[in-house]
Amino acid sequence: MTETFFAPKSLTDIDWTAWQAKDPATLTFVIKNKKILLIRKKRGLGAGKINGPGGRQEPGETRLECAVREVQEELCITPLNMQYRGECRFQFVDGYSIHVHLFTATDYEGTPTETDEAIPLWFNLDAIPYEEMWEDDKVWLPLMLQGKACSGRYLFDNDTMLDYQLE
Numbered sequence: 697m698t699e700t701f702f703a704p705k706s707l708t709d710i711d712w713t714a715w716q717a718k719d720p721a722t723l724t725f726v727i728k729n730k731k732i733l734l735i736r737k738k739r740g741l742g743a744g745k746i747n748g749p750g751g752r753q754e755p756g757e758t759r760l761e762c763a764v765r766e767v768q769e770e771l772c773i774t775p776l777n778m779q780y781r782g783e784c785r786f787q788f789v790d791g792y793s794i795h796v797h798l799f800t801a802t803d804y805e806g807t808p809t810e811t812d813e814a815i816p817l818w819f820n821l822d823a824i825p826y827e828e829m830w831e832d833d834k835v836w837l838p839l840m841l842q843g844k845a846c847s848g849r850y851l852f853d854n855d856t857m858l859d860y861q862l863e
């Protein structure tokens with residue numbers, strides 16, 4: 697039987713009690729010496745944008761293992777002192793969904809290095825380039841940086857954020 701998907705127009709069109717993302721994923725932000733380590737993403741979802749390093753969880757992997765592996769793969773460094781900070785539930789109107797778990801790290805081993813997935817970029821904490829990032833980042837990233845609750849739900853049509861709600 698074919699499953700029919702009705703494109704939601706707002707968050708209230710979605711049954712969040714039954715919501716299960718197609719993909720679990722992570723994002724990690726290394727924050728050191730009042731600077732934040734971001735990437736220019738070269739491929740995958742959000743290619744061309746600035747974001748934290750991260751990606752989709754692999755079978756058998758914990759969230760933390762995924763977060764560490766993605767930073768290692770994308771920037772050739774190992775994040776240290778990882779802390780879980782919250783989660784973002786993203787629903788796209790085309791039916792795709794991704795559940796992103798947020799981590800911070802206060803240090804790292806190695807040297808941030810460009811890979812075929814990402815270019816490392818350091819920014820002062822008061823100069824984060826939100827205009828080059830996913831639209832939702834300006835909603836939750838400032839809260840996360842202040843140590844506040846930052847979990848939320850977001851509805852997207854491609855790159856356009858249609859609706860959001862912090863939890």
Ligand SMILES: Nc1ncnc2c1[nH]c(=O)n2[C@H]1C[C@H](O)[C@@H](COP(=O)(O)OP(=O)(O)OP(=O)(O)O)O1
Pocket residue numbers: 721722723739740741742747749750751752753786794796830831832833
């Ligand atoms: N809206 C929004 N804001 C902030 N960050 C994100 C989104 N949507 C997202 O998907 N993301 C993040 C979550 C993940 O970290 C990446 C998407 O994963 P991707 O890099 O495509 O996954 P990989 O497993 O690394 O894919 P490959 O390129 O290796 O196939 O973006």
